[in-house]
Amino acid sequence: MQKICLNSWCRAPFKVTDDDLKFYEKISPAFGRKKFLIPPPTLCPDCRLQRRHAFRNEHSIYRHTCGLCKKTTISSFAPESPYTVYCTDCWWSDRWDPMDYGRDFDFSKPFFQQFEELQHTVPQAAALQLNNENCEYNLLLAFSKNAYLCPGSYFVEDCYYLRKSQYCRDCANSNVLNRCELVAESTNCDGCNSAHHLVNCRQCSFSNYLRDCTNAKDCFMCSGIRNKQYCFKNEQLTEEAYADILRQYRQTSPEDLQAEFAAFDVTVPKRAQIQLNCEGSTGTYLSNCRNAMNCSDCFNVEDSSYIFECEGVKDSMDLASHDKDIELCYEMSSGGEKNYLTRFSYCTIASPRSLYLSSCFYQSDCFGCDGLHARGKHCILNKQYSKEEYETLVPKIIEHMRKTQEYGEFFPVERSLYAYNDSVASDFFPLTKQDAEKRGWRWKEERDDMPKADKVIPARKLPDSIDDVPDDILNWVIKCEATGRPFRVIKQELDFYRKMRLPVSHFHPDERHRRLMAQRNPRKLWKRACAKCGKEMETTYAPDRPEIVYCESCYLKEVY
Numbered sequence: 306m307q308k309i310c311l312n313s314w315c316r317a318p319f320k321v322t323d324d325d326l327k328f329y330e331k332i333s334p335a336f337g338r339k340k341f342l343i344p345p346p347t348l349c350p351d352c353r354l355q356r357r358h359a360f361r362n363e364h365s366i367y368r369h370t371c372g373l374c375k376k377t378t379i380s381s382f383a384p385e386s387p388y389t390v391y392c393t394d395c396w397w398s399d400r401w402d403p404m405d406y407g408r409d410f411d412f413s414k415p416f417f418q419q420f421e422e423l424q425h426t427v428p429q430a431a432a433l434q435l436n437n438e439n440c441e442y443n444l445l446l447a448f449s450k451n452a453y454l455c456p457g458s459y460f461v462e463d464c465y466y467l468r469k470s471q472y473c474r475d476c477a478n479s480n481v482l483n484r485c486e487l488v489a490e491s492t493n494c495d496g497c498n499s500a501h502h503l504v505n506c507r508q509c510s511f512s513n514y515l516r517d518c519t520n521a522k523d524c525f526m527c528s529g530i531r532n533k534q535y536c537f538k539n540e541q542l543t544e545e546a547y548a549d550i551l552r553q554y555r556q557t558s559p560e561d562l563q564a565e566f567a568a569f570d571v572t573v574p575k576r577a578q579i580q581l582n583c584e585g586s587t588g589t590y591l592s593n594c595r596n597a598m599n600c601s602d603c604f605n606v607e608d609s610s611y612i613f614e615c616e617g618v619k620d621s622m623d624l625a626s627h628d629k630d631i632e633l634c635y636e637m638s639s640g641g642e643k644n645y646l647t648r649f650s651y652c653t654i655a656s657p658r659s660l661y662l663s664s665c666f667y668q669s670d671c672f673g674c675d676g677l678h679a680r681g682k683h684c685i686l687n688k689q690y691s692k693e694e695y696e697t698l699v700p701k702i703i704e705h706m707r708k709t710q711e712y713g714e715f716f717p718v719e720r721s722l723y724a725y726n727d728s729v730a731s732d733f734f735p736l737t738k739q740d741a742e743k744r745g746w747r748w749k750e751e752r753d754d755m756p757k758a759d760k761v762i763p764a765r766k767l768p769d770s771i772d773d774v775p776d777d778i779l780n781w782v783i784k785c786e787a788t789g790r791p792f793r794v795i796k797q798e799l800d801f802y803r804k805m806r807l808p809v810s811h812f813h814p815d816e817r818h819r820r821l822m823a824q825r826n827p828r829k830l831w832k833r834a835c836a837k838c839g840k841e842m843e844t845t846y847a848p849d850r851p852e853i854v855y856c857e858s859c860y861l862k863e864v865y
Contacts (some may be wrong), residue, residue, distance in 0.1 A: 310349035314744065319349040325610070328622055332633050332646060334660065334703070336696045341703045343635070343648070344713040350599065350611050350623075351734075357625045357638035358730035359718040359746070360651045363444055363456035363468065364818065365727035369431055371395055380431035381444050381723070383749060388722065389428045396430040396676075403427055403676040407688030410673075410702055415709045420661065420673055421720050423686055427676040429722065430664060433652060445639065453795060454814060457614075457626060465798050466814050468821075469602075469614060469626075477801050478810060480821040481590070481602065489805055492821050493579075493590055493602075501807060502563070504824050505579055505590075514566040517576065523547060525554075526566045528573040529864050538569050558769065559808060574836065574853045576860045577844035579826070589826055589845045601828040613828070617642075636715040641666075649715050661716075672699050724749035732822060753790050758782040761791070764811035771802050774809055785813035835859055 306321040329343045346353060362381040369380035371392040378392035391401070406427045411419055434440065435447040443452055447459040455467040462474045470482040479485075480492040488494060491503040500509055504516040512524040521527060524536040525547070535547040542550065554562065580591045588600040597606040604616040611622055617629040624634060629642040637647060641654035650662035659665070661673045668674075668681030672695075675687065683695035690698065706712035718725070724747040725731055726738070738748045755761070759777065764786040768774050779799065782791045790813040802809055810817060826845035833844050837859035846854045855863060 306345065308345065308347075308349075310352055311347040312349075312352050314740075315349060315352050317349045317351070321345045325622070328620075329635075331620075332635050332648060334648075334658075334699070336700045339700065341700060341712075346623075347714065353623055353636070353715070354611070354613060354625060355730050355734045356715050356718050357623070357636065357651070358733060359721045359723070359725060359728045360716065361445075361626060361639045361729040362723045362727050363729055364454075364815065365723070365749075366432075366442065366444060366454075371431065372428055373400060378431045379441055379443075381433075381727075382429065382431065383724075383727075387425060389426070390431045391428040392431050393434050396428065397678065401428065403674075403678070403687055404681070404684070404689060406676075407684070408686050409688065410686060410698065412701075412705055416661070416673065416702065416706050416711050417717060417720055419686065420663075420675070420716070423673075424663065424675050424722065427687065429676070433664070447641075451797070453797065463797070465795070465801060466817060468818065475801065475804070477798065478817050478821075480818070480825070487805065489801070489807060490821075492824050495592075501805065502559075502566070507581075514562060516570050516573075517579075525550065526562075526569060528570045529575075531864050539573065556769070571851055572853070574855045574860060574863055575846060577833075577835070577842045577846070577854055577856055578830075579845075580857075587830060587843060589828065599830075638715075651716070663716075670695065672702065719745045719747070721747070723747075726751070732818075733828075755791055756782050756793060758793070767809050767811060769808060771806060771808055774799070774802075778809065783809075783811075785816055786811040787816050788813055790815070837863075 308319055308321055310317045333340050333343045367380050367383045368377055369382055369384055369390050371378050372389045373391050373395040380390055382388055382390050432444045437446055438450040440446055440449050440452045442454055444456045446455055450462045452461050453465045455461055455464050457469040458467055458471060460472045461470055464473055465477040467476055468480045472484045473482050474486045476482055476485055476488045478490050479488060482488060483495045485494055486498040488497050489501040494503050494506045496508045497503060497506055498510045500512045502514045506515050507519045509515055509518050509521045512521050514526045515521060516528045518527055518530050520532045521530055522534045524533055526538050527536050530536055530539055535542045535544050537550045579589045583591050583594045586594045586597040590602045591597060591600060592604045594603055594606045596608045597603060598610040600606055600612040602614040603612050606612050606618045609618050609621045612618055613625045615624050615627045618631040620632055621634040623636045625638045627637060627640045631644050633646045634644050635648045638651040643655040644653060645657040647653060647656050648660045652664040653662050654666045656662055656665045657669045659671045663675045665674055666678040668677045670682050671684040673686050674684050683690050683692050685698060703712055725741040727749055741748050759780040761782045763784045778794055779796055782793060784791055792813045794809060830843040831847050832841060833848050833854060835842055835856035836853045837855050840856050842856045844854050846852050
């Protein structure tokens with residue numbers, strides 16, 4: 306089935322396959338003897354992902370007063386937000402009951418309007434966190450200790466400015482790390498230690514400025530090498546010659562090192578799609594996946610399509626940022642483990658057989674609820690019903706949503722809790738304020754309040770050597786070299802730079818994040834001919850990019 310995206314600013318053609326239709330039928334809710342079929346999507350895959358991302362805020366942090374204990378807390382909501390916001394401790398406590406805000410369904414109003422009205426009364430969690438220690442300055446963090454601005458991460462310790470990473474210690478200024486230690490300025494790395502400026506590397510140590518390397522030790526400025534030691538620009542050296550090279554580059558600035566490495570890296574053949582131990586899958590940054598189609602940044606995904614930044618997913622479609630024991634789920638954003646037949650929801654954990662939820666945890670068989678945690682079954686708009694009442698009312702609501710053209714759609718962007726530029730959508734689908742507002746999406750004016758400081762200096766005046774950085778830099782405000790935005794260095798960060806022998810970053814944390822994102826390949830696949838054998842292939846490298854790109858077969862012959 307060929308369709309055209311319903312968004313007027315997109316209108317991209319997309320295909321709904323017979324397998325897709327079978328999936329929608331499989332996950333459609335049934336009450337009594339009647340199944341309420343979920344219709345095919347009206348938006349293209351990119352617009353669906355953008356819509357889901359608009360409900361996830363990872364990096365915009367504010368100070369807010371808890372509506373219950375009245376203490377100041379870190380929050381994903383700006384102070385002027387219209388929502389009641391509780392600090393993490395109060396939100397998870399038994400001092401309030403989300404069921405107190407329940408209401409009857411009003412068949413004279415659209416469902417999404419009623420859900421938004423519910424969210425304006427139910428207290429929202431300032432910063433969704435779970436089982437952390439000394440991790441106040443974080444959003445969407447779990448099972449971590451001594452972490453600072455590490456959104457979307459879990460089981461990280463002594464880490465700073467880390468995004469979407471797990472099982473890491475002593476890492477900073479990086480994106481998508483797994484089981485790494487003492488790693489900085491890196492993205493998409495697994496099992497690396499004592500290294501910096503790595504991209505797409507596995508099991509690398511005591512190395513700097515590498516791309517797509519595996520089991521490299523004591524290597525510098527290399528790309529696409531396997532099981533090597535003492536290499537420079539892919540050339541094998543003796544230990545003594547390698548040490549001489551390092552001495553020659555000791556005084557070179559990070560900017561010059563990055564430029565020289567980029568000039569070398571572009572000459573080395575690249576893999577069409579970055580996959581490890583995958584079968585019958587398309588997409589990039591995939592590991593241990595089977596029949597994962599049009600997926601990206603996934604581990605252990607099977608028989609699923611359009612999955613982004615997920616782990617442990619089976620037989621699902623259109624998910625973003627979920628992990629572990631997820632099955633038969635559809636159109637979900639920002640959730641955790643043990644979701645089964647959960648549909649059109651965000652920020653949910655262990656909420657099976659439910660539809661249209663927000664921030665619900667450890668409940669089941671609910672429809673259109675917000676903020677339920679630790680209990681709840683057969684609830685609609687946070688109101689408790691008997692099983693019989695629930696199974697009678699939900700079909701009526703679905704029929705109503707069919708008339709309002711809401712059934713089968715994720716929540717619309719204009720009803721997000723966050724302004725567009727506060728959401729993850731702005732990272733992957735950047736828009737100007739004018740374009741966002743033209744679509745009816747909220748925009749928040751960015752304002753950098755200048756912190757109080759002993760002095761303010763431009764980043765370009767920072768000492769080149771970490772040895773020359775005084776302790777009182779902690780009392781300075783630094784102006785980003787790229788954007789001019791002010792930022793400060795925290796003590797743990799300074800200790801990390803000294804341990805790693807790295808200069809203090811010249812960039813605001815948001816600019817560091819933007820630069821890391823720019824090093825990652827896009828999720829989009831293009832048709833392109835293999836530069837070695839000429840066979841047509843799908844790749845994340847656009848045809849007009851300068852890299853030399855090989856198909857999987859030719860690439861493996863090249864590197865092994």
